[in-house]
Amino acid sequence: MRKFLDSLYLGAAAVAAVFMVGLLIMVLLSILGRQLGFHVPGTDAYAGYMMAGSGFLALAHTLKRGEHIRVTLLLHHLQGSARRALELWALGAAALLSLLFAWYSVRLAWQSHLFNDISTSTDATPLWLPQLGMAIGAVVMALACLDEWVLEWRGLRGPQTDGESLRNE
Template sequence: MKSAIEIYGKILDAVTKIVAVIAGILILMPALMVFYEVVMRGLFNAPTEWSIELSVYCVLIAGFLGMSVTYAAGKHIHVDIVVGSLSPRTRCFIEVFTTCVGIFFCAVFVMESFDMAILSLEMDNTSPSTLRTPMWIPQMALPIGMGLLLLQFVRTLLVDIAKINTGDFSKEVK
């Protein structure tokens, strides 16, 4: 029988793969939009009003969605100068502490950014452009992206607590 942590990890991996594809598409879209803008402006002297604004939104959303993908892949910045020389047990305890700090930061960020997006929705805030994009749409990328990062931190915390309980510090967190 699989443990709850393994099931949670598999579900989170599946969600992370989907989010990675979405973030990748959102990074490709600005390249295409900017290319279209350059062609329209340069060849036809007909600049678009929407391409730069939508490109910024795509990059913003991709960046926030990509944080959980990056963390799951172990590609976030690590400062290993001191921690690398410590024992695996001590590193695990330090990781528990730093993961708890990350969980706290992400939880506060999720709550505050969600409140900001809901306020924008209630006040009908729109971008000051001809598109009049409802601001809650790009703003929802913040709580969603940080919420996914929060779930990754929870996974790390659960794995580390399991390591501490079993005393097996040889396994690395994925």
């Protein structure tokens, strides 16, 4: 199961990277169009779709690498069971909120598909297509939050080191 989940997080991050490349292509196409006097309709909308997809699909991988911003002011002053209880509470709250967000994201994409909802932009894209990236990213993030909670509950989650000073630029 561990190998599958880690592959899922890595796969979602890889798709997020592809979306980032797509975003770059849309932006460059828009810039070139302005400079060379041509217009490709929908580039702004597709750049937005790519940005949303890449952001949501990268959430789980970012969480699993410990790169999400954490407020550790209180956590650093706790030791032992009090610290573990706070970690469990925080991870439980994150799991619950991410599950709710995943549920409503999937529901939104499904309803957009049922109602044949299309973009109001010039591209007239069926909205369930770009919403699918958000929904899948939210589901994978919910799995990652549940994964972290279970690991903490079982005592298998590694010690959380204060690497903030290492990540500041």
